[in-house]
């Protein structure tokens with residue numbers, strides 16, 4: 001049987017910063033072939049193109065369902081995702097703002113083909129107390145705190161120290177989370193998010209509950225990343241020279257580059273090999289985006305920026 | 319005009335037309351009703367043929383099922399094991415399975431010896447004694463998966479093969495996995511995580527059939543058998559694939575019903591949804607009508623997932639779930655309303671009904687729209703104050719009459735308690751306050767059978783025969799109106815279907831007995847001869 005797919009649940013009420021964190025996770029190169037299952041009912045909340053650029057897949061979840069019960073869109077969508085070849089390297093489910101993340105986590109607690117990673121719950125430090133007292137959603141906001149393995153107390157910049165300390169104590173008193181981060185714009189160390197849940201609920205089986213266990217998908221630690229965007233075009237000859245000359249510490253590069261006179265190309269670099277092919281329709285033109293992954297020994301960000309801008313011409317993108 | 323006129327004499331025609339409630343003849347030309355009355359009223363239109371095959375039948379407007387789902391057509395690909403009798407799309411009558419042994423026997427009977435065995439509609443709430451467990455289903459098969467889905471939509475049973483494949487053991491400590499006194503999982507479980515595990519372990523997949531052609535054909539047949547000529551699919555995905563299937567299947571003259579799909583609004587942004595529905599409206603035709611939007615707000619009362627107001631569930635269960643954050647529901651409603659669309663809102667619990675009435679009130683104050691006909695669906699717990707607000711806001715309600723029968727005893731004992739259970743589905747109050755109302759089956763949750771649904775509203779009997787809410791009973795005539803013109807009103811089709819009058823589509827339900835003459839307790843048992851759809855005669859059995 002293939003190794004179980006790590007399964008991460010991202011919960012929290014509207015406005016707590018789930019979308020921000022999601023996009024942060026997606027921008028991190030360790031994301032790789034991640035199936036990201038999101039609710040788009042309120043607003044489009046992830047950049048599907050970014051997911052694709054990372055080699056992942058975006059899946060739209062739907063909360064309502066035909067039987068007037070709740071949640072079977074996740075059953076259906078997950079069946080589709082897991083039936084795909086190859087299976088995704090990781091699954092991230094964005095629970096709706098009124099979902100109990102614990103019930104979503106149960107999917108991985110029960111299915112032998114999934115491995116439950118930590119349940120991440122975002123909290124709006126400014127709003128959480130009022131939210132938990134709300135007559136329509138207070139009960140669910142409290143369930144979300146209870147379900148967290150990792151609490152991200154977000155929008156820390158919006159509250160003063162006293163309020164932050166007090167709210168943190170209040171929230172932690174209602175949660176069994178093993179890790180708490182205070183954050184601004186959901187800026188948290190991603191590696192801490194992607195670890196097996198301490199509350200997987202299954203007898204040790206194919207899962208290893210040891211938090212320090214090296215899992216092949218837990219590559220957020222070991223990999224350094226750097227990303228780059230520009231609205232100017234690249235010169236092909238200089239870009240090729242750059243790609244050929246990258247040090248071995250650069251493991252992978254992916255993205256879209258606008259080549260002078262040729263248009264937008266998809267760049268894929270693995271080890272010493274790279275390809276440049278016309279970007280598919282639907283990828284917005286007018287901008288180049290590049291993500292570079294490497295070992296900690298890869299050139300510093302500033303050096304990478306200098307190298308890459310050296311291949312850019314002065315002309316705006318087509 | 320070259321088109322033949324056919325006049326059908328009948329034992330009685332019940333028109334739903336206030337000006338002429340009853341008649342003996344109806345004239346049909348070009349698929350529409352030329353006139354209704356006695357023969358003399360109709361002969362003046364020129365040449366005609368008399369077709370007297372309905373001479374000893376009773377003609378009603380074709381029934382309109384205002385809340386059903388084509389998922390009904392998917393489930394019939396599996397084996398029905400429910401407690402109550404139910405008729406399949408092939409007309410086969412499945413007697414209710416009244417014991418665990420009967421369920422096991424039926425699954426053994428249908429088992430082909432390969433692939434997973436799947437039963438649906440299992441309803442053990444009236445069984446006395448123990449609950450079904452894995453040992454029972456192991457009698458069906460041990461080498462393959464056996465799954466039984468419960469009618470409540472929240473539970474399922476599996477055999478040992480499924481538990482073994484998923485590695486579920488006494489050590490599994492997960493919400494929703496039931497354990498016996500020995501600590502071993504019993505094979506009964508609840509919640510969607512368990513459903514996923516069971517589908518994954520067994521390879522069964524009911525989802526890839528939804529909206530497919532065969533499910534539409536099954537759904538059409540089930541409706542036809544019940545005398546229905548117009549039915550909703552009240553939460554339709556409307557992907558390019560399912561839309562193409564609808565466009566291929568429904569307009570075909572051999573397809574027995576008109577279909578009204580309501581766009582299921584929780585998958586995409588409301589802006590995208592509104593644009594999709596508007597683009598599909600150009601593809602509407604006489605038999606296929608796009609334009610409705612359906613929003614889900616809460617869950618179900620029997621599943622304890624409906625959002626209900628103080629004092630909450632009778633057994634102390636925590637309050638239910640929203641399908642989306644209330645502010646997103648509010649925003650979506652506004653987008654659809656502003657786009658000029660009609661919105662149907664699933665609201666089972668009174669907290670959900672109230673939230674949407676609040677929303678409608680705010681929206682209409684900002685952007686009034688006469689005759690919007692936004693409709694609360696299920697609306698099972700509306701009290702007088704909520705109904706008065708519905709009336710004031712021009713909101714229609716389509717109530718879930720069948721619940722009185724199927725879950726009435728549970729509502730009394732567990733979910734709502736006596737006071738609120740007796741005034742569920744308040745038809746008489748809606749009637750008295752002048753709130754436009756309809757009634758429905760929510761198939762596949764309960765069977766499509768409008769005469770049964772009408773019977774529920776008239777008799778208000780639970781499955782154990784107890785009357786729930788004497789004061790909320792309505793007359794047979796009012797109930798018949800609700801399953802025809804009342805439902806048509808909620809679909810904005812009351813100018814086309816729902817009554818027998820000049821100019822409307824010639825859609826009839828042909829009955830063997832007069833529903834106004836039989837004792838009201840027998841309303842549900844009146845045999846259906848067949849239907850007429852747009853003038854095409856559709857008998858249930860070869861003539």
Ligand SMILES: [Zn+2]
Pocket residue numbers: 066067068385386387552760
């Ligand atoms: Zn429904």
